[in-house]
Amino acid sequence: MLFNSFEFLVFFPVVTIIYFLLPFRLRWIHLLIFSCVFYCFFVPAYLFVLAATIIIDYAAGIFMERAKGGIKKAWLLFSILSTVAILAVFKYYNFINDSLISVAHSFGLEYTPKAMSLILPIGLSFHTFQSLSYVIEVYRGNQTAERHFGIYALYVMFYPQLVAGPIERPQNILHQFRERHRFEYANVTQGLKLMVFGFFKKLVVADRLALYVDSVYTNHDQHNGISLAVATILFAFQIYCDFSGYSDIAIGAARVMGFKLMTNFNRPYFARSVSEFWKRWHISLSTWFRDYVYIPLGGNRTSGYRVSLNILITFCLSGLWHGANWTFVIWGALNGLYLVIERVLGKPGRKVYGIVLTFLLINISWVFFRAESASAGVSILNKIFTQHGAPFLGDNKTLLYGILFLGLLLASEFVQEFKLKWFGGFFSVHQVTIRRLSYIGIVLIIMLFGVLDNSQFIYFQF
Amino acid sequence: MLAILFLLDTLLGHSFDYLLSRQRSGMFYRANYIIKSCKEEVLVFGSSRASHHYNPDILGKRLDASFYNCGQDAQGLVYSCAMITAVVNRYKPKLVIIDINPTEFTTSEVGKLNILLPYHTNPVFQRFISYNGKSERLKLMSGIYPYNSQFGALLLGLDQKRELSVISGYLPLQGSYKGGPALITERSADIKSIKIELLEEVLTMLENKDIPSLLVTSPVYGKVLNNVTDSICKSLANKYLHTSFISFCNNNKYSSRSLFKDNYHLNSSGAIVFSNELLEEAVQRINYN
Numbered sequence: 001m002l003f004n005s006f007e008f009l010v011f012f013p014v015v016t017i018i019y020f021l022l023p024f025r026l027r028w029i030h031l032l033i034f035s036c037v038f039y040c041f042f043v044p045a046y047l048f049v050l051a052a053t054i055i056i057d058y059a060a061g062i063f064m065e066r067a068k069g070g071i072k073k074a075w076l077l078f079s080i081l082s083t084v085a086i087l088a089v090f091k092y093y094n095f096i097n098d099s100l101i102s103v104a105h106s107f108g109l110e111y112t113p114k115a116m117s118l119i120l121p122i123g124l125s126f127h128t129f130q131s132l133s134y135v136i137e138v139y140r141g142n143q144t145a146e147r148h149f150g151i152y153a154l155y156v157m158f159y160p161q162l163v164a165g166p167i168e169r170p171q172n173i174l175h176q177f178r179e180r181h182r183f184e185y186a187n188v189t190q191g192l193k194l195m196v197f198g199f200f201k202k203l204v205v206a207d208r209l210a211l212y213v214d215s216v217y218t219n220h221d222q223h224n225g226i227s228l229a230v231a232t233i234l235f236a237f238q239i240y241c242d243f244s245g246y247s248d249i250a251i252g253a254a255r256v257m258g259f260k261l262m263t264n265f266n267r268p269y270f271a272r273s274v275s276e277f278w279k280r281w282h283i284s285l286s287t288w289f290r291d292y293v294y295i296p297l298g299g300n301r302t303s304g305y306r307v308s309l310n311i312l313i314t315f316c317l318s319g320l321w322h323g324a325n326w327t328f329v330i331w332g333a334l335n336g337l338y339l340v341i342e343r344v345l346g347k348p349g350r351k352v353y354g355i356v357l358t359f360l361l362i363n364i365s366w367v368f369f370r371a372e373s374a375s376a377g378v379s380i381l382n383k384i385f386t387q388h389g390a391p392f393l394g395d396n397k398t399l400l401y402g403i404l405f406l407g408l409l410l411a412s413e414f415v416q417e418f419k420l421k422w423f424g425g426f427f428s429v430h431q432v433t434i435r436r437l438s439y440i441g442i443v444l445i446i447m448l449f450g451v452l453d454n455s456q457f458i459y460f461q462f
Numbered sequence: 463m464l465a466i467l468f469l470l471d472t473l474l475g476h477s478f479d480y481l482l483s484r485q486r487s488g489m490f491y492r493a494n495y496i497i498k499s500c501k502e503e504v505l506v507f508g509s510s511r512a513s514h515h516y517n518p519d520i521l522g523k524r525l526d527a528s529f530y531n532c533g534q535d536a537q538g539l540v541y542s543c544a545m546i547t548a549v550v551n552r553y554k555p556k557l558v559i560i561d562i563n564p565t566e567f568t569t570s571e572v573g574k575l576n577i578l579l580p581y582h583t584n585p586v587f588q589r590f591i592s593y594n595g596k597s598e599r600l601k602l603m604s605g606i607y608p609y610n611s612q613f614g615a616l617l618l619g620l621d622q623k624r625e626l627s628v629i630s631g632y633l634p635l636q637g638s639y640k641g642g643p644a645l646i647t648e649r650s651a652d653i654k655s656i657k658i659e660l661l662e663e664v665l666t667m668l669e670n671k672d673i674p675s676l677l678v679t680s681p682v683y684g685k686v687l688n689n690v691t692d693s694i695c696k697s698l699a700n701k702y703l704h705t706s707f708i709s710f711c712n713n714n715k716y717s718s719r720s721l722f723k724d725n726y727h728l729n730s731s732g733a734i735v736f737s738n739e740l741l742e743e744a745v746q747r748i749n750y751n
Contacts, residue, residue, distance in 0.1 A: 006597035222641035222725070395536070397614050440467050447471070447606045448613055453572075 001041035001368060002435055004202055019257050020183045028150050028177055035159035035459050046121035049086060050157065056082050058129045058152045061145035063136045072139065079135045087128045090120050095324030123163030125154050125321055129288055129452050132168045136292055143170045149178050149319030150411065159164045162252040166264040166284035181258025191255030196442050198248030205409055205452030206241035208402040209234045212394050220380050225387040235370050236363050237406050268418045273347040274338040277362060308343065312336040327368045327377055336367040401449050475605015476610065481616045482580050487532060487625035488615055493577055497548050502530035505549065507542035508561030510535040514727050515561065515680045518630040520737040527556055530632030538563060538571045539657050543664045544578055544590035550671060551586060554563040557748060558668060558675045564682050564711050569725045579608035593656065633719035634730035644684030644725040648691060658694060665702045671692050677707040681716035681726045681736060708745040
């Protein structure tokens, strides 16, 4: 089920109200059942894939806790390999084959393996990583193995974060399923506030900008460099509003029921360096790679050359996590390269200069993230720097509404980022009436200017 | 807060209804005209391609009949079927031309019927609006929802001067295309059978009322491979006695980009060439009185 669907508008209040009406001991069953219902709106058969991951990692957690030394490590390896194998079959099988075919052809060899026509289970990369973080934490002794199968299943399947995160750690969320959440007005208002902001980001900004970005990137060979540059900048905001909008709705929906999920975005385009950007962008994934890949590789504790290599490996893997395409690997490698250069040259000194430079560098990498192939990415970048002319304007209202409401969003983030108290702002004023009216205003803006065509979230494909 | 929201939604909805009734230019003005008052003998329906390709000066004069171009930007066959039904319920035109997009039957229109939504209370449109999804009728309980993303269009539509460049619904495009030809490939797996069913219903209705119809796929700057849409149109033309089909897809006469504004739209010069050629072809095939 999509958060921006009419079905969710009914699903969310019904599930929340029943949750609070039920006695505590039945709540996990209720959440688990409705998380399955939520997932079944995509491809119901893939519940079995999810179940396989859950069963393997649940059992591995218990056996690991009992075992010691080599056996404990063997259980960890078994769990990681089998969980990753599921991901590899669905996500990377065709990619690996295609890459092998290209290599074979370049050596004049004939290699024609059978292609698989499997649809990637929605959110597979997210719940795979959440499941892996559990077994690793149990192995490290930071988390006791969960004995209650239902609670563990809910840890992987909790519907707000099931398909696109935030990728939670067991220490943060598992114990919350055992807590008695009471109906609290503060939680409800905070949660709903976040959800409204999330819907605004997704429906009013991201989906509007997508209309322009898609029309330019789909026919990139027919557009000049200026149009491609505008589309690339707008894509940077589209993907931010799309994904952070999803995270806001997820965190908000969980908060209404009393659950506290981790923050996933922190105004990333105000970062003054690439390293700061990665502390503000998709925080749950960045910290996952930091804790489970970068640090085990040696992290910062090794020689300068080795640290650079660790960064590059981590970011290439992060790129590959996003999608089975070389474009994502290049995107990851570019970001890794930026960080390596930043380690050597140091971070930009001036605040504004740093923000602008970081934004431009990140935009260059977004070209590969959005392009259909690596060669298309190179061609787009080449055009941006060489071919100029009048920009494509498309449908008048697309750019007008998109830029108008993006401006409103950025102004609000600017006020928060630089803590401009003198500016006030509708959402922080003490007059309850004005504050409430401003929320009504946002809801009306969503209804009037949002793109209400149930379009998917970009990160669902990962 | 919910009560205030409901009140504002109702108030704004009524305000937009009022603005809709006061339109003097633009898409809603033309939609109002087609639904409520047009009386022309020859009508063309379709997307932006229809509105930019069919020149009324040529088609109307040479057919010796009044002509109106009912084409509408960003709409497709479902919108056309809805409008044809609304028109034919009022009067009997002499000829109905339906411009079919080159990938009409392999492209979904779900979520793209926004121009019909303000007219949702009209019983003719209700079944076409349901094409947008099962929940559409519930969403339409809101006063604002039918006008989603149309606020600017409604305001601009109050200015009559904006209609001056429109000739009986035809919107000529100026300038020439500078890019390369498009390569469009249709896949049989993508066929939207619901759109074929809707068109068949409309063709049956026209046949029952003795109104001849002409399906046309107007020119594209580029090649259409595995042309599923053309094949479907051909079979429909064979099935219905009063229906003919003319395809201009993959037509070598339209291989010059100087006739196009972009890959999918002819400019005003291209529209003149096309309208003349269509006429030559049409008079041979259509028997209309």
